[in-house]
Amino acid sequence: MPDLYPPIEPDTSGMLDVGDGHRVYWETCGNPAGKPALVLHGGPGSGCTVNARRYFDPSAYRIVLFDQRGSGRSTPHASTPGVDLSTNTTAHLIADIEQLRRHLGIERWLVLGGSWGSTLALVYAQQYPERITEMVLFSIATTTASEIEWITRGVGAFFPEAWSRFQAGVPDGDRNGSLVEAYHRLLVHPDPVVHEKAARDWCDWETAIVARHPGHKPHPRYEDPAFRLGFARLVTHYWRHRAWLEDGALVRDAHHLAGIPGILIHGRLDLGGPLVTPWTLQQNWPGSELIVVGGAGHDARDPGMTEGIVAATDRFA
Numbered sequence: 448m449p450d451l452y453p454p455i456e457p458d459t460s461g462m463l464d465v466g467d468g469h470r471v472y473w474e475t476c477g478n479p480a481g482k483p484a485l486v487l488h489g490g491p492g493s494g495c496t497v498n499a500r501r502y503f504d505p506s507a508y509r510i511v512l513f514d515q516r517g518s519g520r521s522t523p524h525a526s527t528p529g530v531d532l533s534t535n536t537t538a539h540l541i542a543d544i545e546q547l548r549r550h551l552g553i554e555r556w557l558v559l560g561g562s563w564g565s566t567l568a569l570v571y572a573q574q575y576p577e578r579i580t581e582m583v584l585f586s587i588a589t590t591t592a593s594e595i596e597w598i599t600r601g602v603g604a605f606f607p608e609a610w611s612r613f614q615a616g617v618p619d620g621d622r623n624g625s626l627v628e629a630y631h632r633l634l635v636h637p638d639p640v641v642h643e644k645a646a647r648d649w650c651d652w653e654t655a656i657v658a659r660h661p662g663h664k665p666h667p668r669y670e671d672p673a674f675r676l677g678f679a680r681l682v683t684h685y686w687r688h689r690a691w692l693e694d695g696a697l698v699r700d701a702h703h704l705a706g707i708p709g710i711l712i713h714g715r716l717d718l719g720g721p722l723v724t725p726w727t728l729q730q731n732w733p734g735s736e737l738i739v740v741g742g743a744g745h746d747a748r749d750p751g752m753t754e755g756i757v758a759a760t761d762r763f764a
Contacts, residue, residue, distance in 0.1 A: 450754045451501035463550055465516070465543045467534035472520035473513040473547055477505040482580075482764065483553045485544070486512045487571075489562030489586075492681030494519025494674075502559065502756050507764040511556070513547055515540050515567075517681055525677035525684075529637075532684045537691045541571055548578065557763055559583040559756075561747055562720070563682075566590045566690060569697045569728075572704055582704075583759040585712040585752060586745045587725040589697045590690040598719050599626045599686075602656055605718050609655035616648035631683035634676065643672060649679040656719045659744035698724075701731035709735035710759040714743030714752060 457474035465471050477500075484503055488495045495512040503510050516535045517525035525532065548556070557580050560568035565584040572579050588594060603610025614622050621629035633645035654665040668674045709732060713725045722739065729737040738759075743749035747756065 455505050469516050470522045477508045477510040481509040483556035484508045485556045485558050487560035487564035487567045489564045491563045491685045492518040492678040503760045525680045526673040555580050557581045561585045579707050581763045582709040588720050595686045613652040627686045634680045646675040646679040650675045657745045698728050705733040711737045712755040715741045717745045719745050
């Protein structure tokens with residue numbers, strides 16, 4: 448991945464008790480006296496990555512990362528046998544962000560989010576605009592019913608072989624209904640043989656639709672059975688509820704973000720998340736800018752994506 452800042456390690460980290468039996472991992476790195484910036488990871492359930500620290504000039508920013516409920520180093524992990532997901536919702540994550548902000552003594556911060564993280568960033572900004580200095584969003588999604596239907600069924604027109612395998616992963620009687628619901632039932636099944644196969648099938652589909660270039664390699668975390676299961680459980684949990692959001696409200700209400708500078712970075716060839724979503728968002732968000740990266744798909748590692756993200760944080764430094 449080119450044009451990232453050099454690797455850095457956290458200067459502080461901890462586990463924040465956010466209630467409901469959840470403890471959320473957090474870390475800060477960069478300049479303790481620098482401009483605060485919050486990173487919201489994708490998924491839901493991906494967890495924060497070491498490369499996300501490198502989107503920022505460490506001399507200019509105080510970079511805050513955390514693992515959302517059920518993911519990464521937060522506990523309980525969504526792969527835990529019999530895990531209860533009822534207290535893992537968008538509203539809970541928004542409350543966790545605010546609790547973390549207060550815990551760290553931060554008044555306002557730049558918010559960066561990719562994929563699901565862009566949905567979460569938009570929800571947070573529309574609820575707490577006074578806490579946001581700027582926003583940098585990439586591989587943008589708003590988790591609407593049409594987006595979920597597209598990514599689980601419609602985009603199969605471009606990946607017929609992979610989609611056939613994905614559809615075949617659920618019982619015959621479920622193949623014409625909601626694949627999200629069908630997979631979620633398999634993923635929470637108590638039999639490890641059932642839920643581990645479903646997690647592998649789900650993640651194989653996710654990795655198939657982001658591969659835009661010859662030699663593309665999935666992130667190595669997909670080889671970890673615990674990651675696959677926790678990730679697939681959380682994605683299907685959030686998608687089956689459409690993230691507990693009024694359908695289309697994030698784009699419709701984007702005018703409330705007027706006054707918050709925003710840079711939207713999206714791959715022209717993001718087939719899983721078509722460009723129309725960030726384009727429409729930008730039309731409704733006064734003061735935002737859309738940067739289209741030709742040749743890139745959904746993966747932030749695609750050519751041009753990393754450069755665009757780093758250039759955006761540099762601009763706001």
